[in-house]
Amino acid sequence: MSVSTQRILEALSAAVKSIEDHGYILDTGIPDVSGFLSFKETGKVAGVEYQVGQLVDVYVTKLSSNRRTCNFGVDPKNLVSNSVSDPRPRHIVR
Numbered sequence: 001m002s003v004s005t006q007r008i009l010e011a012l013s014a015a016v017k018s019i020e021d022h023g024y025i026l027d028t029g030i031p032d033v034s035g036f037l038s039f040k041e042t043g044k045v046a047g048v049e050y051q052v053g054q055l056v057d058v059y060v061t062k063l064s065s066n067r068r069t070c071n072f073g074v075d076p077k078n079l080v081s082n083s084v085s086d087p088r089p090r091h092i093v094r
Contacts, residue, residue, distance in 0.1 A: 011059045014072065016050045024050055026058065026072060035060075037072040048074070 014026035023038035058072035
């Protein structure tokens with residue numbers, strides 16, 4: 001099972017699932033795919049502190065080879081430039 005349409009730097013929203021020692025575990029809403037947002041990444045946006053359950057606009061910075069885990073970024077300039085501009089729906093293939 002893998003995600004075939006998720007690309008590096010593609011923007012999406014994810015929910016904070018838990019807060020760990022070095023960052024946040026995010027729920028992508030995609031079965032069998034989890035994500036991590038490091039405190040170092042959130043430090044690029046002044047005053048950011050997320051709570052469990054909060055939706056966060058993120059973009060993919062790294063995708064594992066098995067496509068089940070990914071790292072996220074939150075830099076606003078990258079979110080704006082990497083928003084999905086294609087209005088066609090994207091399909092997740094598992």
